[in-house]
Amino acid sequence: MNTASGQSLRRQLLLWLLLPQLVLWAGGGALAYRIALSYAEKGIDQSLTQSVRALARQVKPIGSGLLIDFPRAAQDVLEQDPKDRVSYTVSSPPGKFLLGNQSLPQPASVPVGIEGPFLYRTELEGKALRVAAMDVNYGEDNAPQTLRVQVGKSLVVQRRIARELVADMLAPLLAAGVLLSLLVYGGIRRGLAPLTRLTAQLENRSVNALSPIGMTQAPSEVHALVQAINGLLGEVERSVHQEKRFLDDAAHQLRTPLAGLISQVELAQHETSDPALAERLVKVHTGAQRSAHLVHQLLTLARAETHVRRAPTDLAALARDVARDWTPRALAAGMDLGYEGVDHLPMEGDPLQLREAMANLIDNALRYTPTGSTITLRVDATPSGASLAVEDNGPGLSQDDLAHVFQRFWRGSQLPGGCGLGLAIVREIAHRHGGEATVTAIAPHGLRVALRLP
Structure with missing residues (x-):
């Protein structure tokens, strides 16, 4: 069952019904991944904010100096997971290393007028990093100083969690999509079944069977198609009947005078003794017989083309x-x-x-x-x-x-x-x-x- 362009109608319906579903599934997966990344980043920001505040509280000014109360146990906790390692830096003045990871990048610019931690993205050893920084003021009024505390965390784990979350979300959606595709295919096949039955009826009919096609259980669109085909078959049947009547009339009108002509020529052949006339009668007899044979063959061919x-x-x-x-x-x-x-x-x-x-x-x-x-x-x-x-x-x-x-x-x-x-x-x-x-x-x-x- 092909369209004018040679493409299957079933294939076209499947394409236009399943392709948008596939596009929506892929777009939904990309959107879900971005949303998961966003929520994971919010969780990291909250964790970094708490960590940088806690680290800042461990730095206590003493006169014009600093007391950094950062136990070894706390440092081990920050650095215990190599894949999700938390890097930290304490510098005073900002940028002059005192403690922690000396290679932790400084922010390109510090927001003006912000109080508390500020967050930024950077890279460390080729890996994406999210960093929370906080400036702490200390010293005497006549000699103020600033201490910068930075805590950074890799985004590798964040992205892994986002991927796992999206995979957990899309797996049931994919299963539902496959089930929906099967239901769509079954629905299309069921919907096109009347056309398949109609095709089978037309293919299995005798060459000259021009009786109307019966389609009792079919959609209205197929009924309209069947009615149109039945109308065409009716016109063809009427044309065939008219042609058959013409052939029968032609057979009667042509065979009778030709048979009479042949009989008269044969009688004339028996009655004449003129050699020249007899020769002409032989030619007339041969032509009449050939004409009668030709008429018979033409009528036979026409009837063979019309009905069996x-x-x-x-x-x-x-x-x-x-x-x-x-x-x-x-x-x-x-x-x-x-x-x-x-x-x-x-x-x-x-x-x-x-x-x-x-x-x-x-x-x-x-x-x-x-x-x-x-x-x-x-x-x-x-x-x-x-x-x-x-x-x-x-x-x-x-x-x-x-x-x-x-x-x-x-x-x-x-x-x-x-x-x-x-x-x-x-x-x-x-x-x-x-x-x-x-x-x-x-x-x-x-x-x-x-x-x-x-």
Whole structure:
């Protein structure tokens, strides 16, 4: 079931329904990651603020000096986790190292008028760092001094926590997305099921079955499509009936005067003794017979293109009957016509059209093979159905001519009597039965025309 561009309608629906879901899932994951980073950073800022205040309280001014009461145990607590290490620096004046990690970067600028800790981002040994800094004033009034306390913490753990949090959030969302995708696919498949059934009905119908399509349980959109197709089928059926009436009328109007003309010419041939007149009557008789044969072939071809009335048929028995009917003509022409093959081969087909196909094949062989030739009508069972063939040991055709034998009005010989439609009718009948017609050369000489029928 394809659209005009060749792309599946089911694929388009899945694309437009699942692609936005995938985009929203990816966008939601990125947003959740940023939110998780933001909350993790707030937690780090709060922790750093408390740490820098606690460290600042351990620095006590004594006269013009400082007493830093920072026990070893507290220092070990700050530095115990290598991955989440907390770095600290005490400097006075700001920037002149006193205690801690000497490589901890100083802030690029200090906010003016801020009281308490201020926070900034920096890098240490190639790793992102969040630092809280706090300036403490001490000393005498006439000699004020400033002490800067800095505590920094790596953002590696913060980002790891954010990733874990996002993964924990997105995993159930992904599972829900997969479930939703399956539900969407099932819904689309169920929604398109009427179109699938409609396609199956159209594909499984006989070539000439123009009866309306029935769709009882289907959405209104499919009902509208079915009604449109049924309307088109009705128009085609009316056109076919009109064509059939025209063909029947044409057959009656053309065959009757041609038959009368042939009879009058034959009577005139028996009554005349003038050699010149007799020669002209022979030409008129030949032309009238050719015209009658052409009318018959044209009507047969037109009917083969319009309808096939299938019925249970024994193809082998039908072939034997046709061979018996044509045996007198074959004997009169000095040829050996016989049947070979299975005794019975049941199939579904139109007996009248199959008989017409065999008659055309035998007539074609009788016309274009020399006296004394052997013609065989053969019916065999094949793995895919049935094979109906007529073989002869006549002169056959060249490889170039074999490519044209089924073309209408093409003739491989200029012998009188033929009109170039016999094998075209045979191919059309084969197609109308769901089969195909083939022609092959027989070594050392001869021709085989076969119909493969289901």
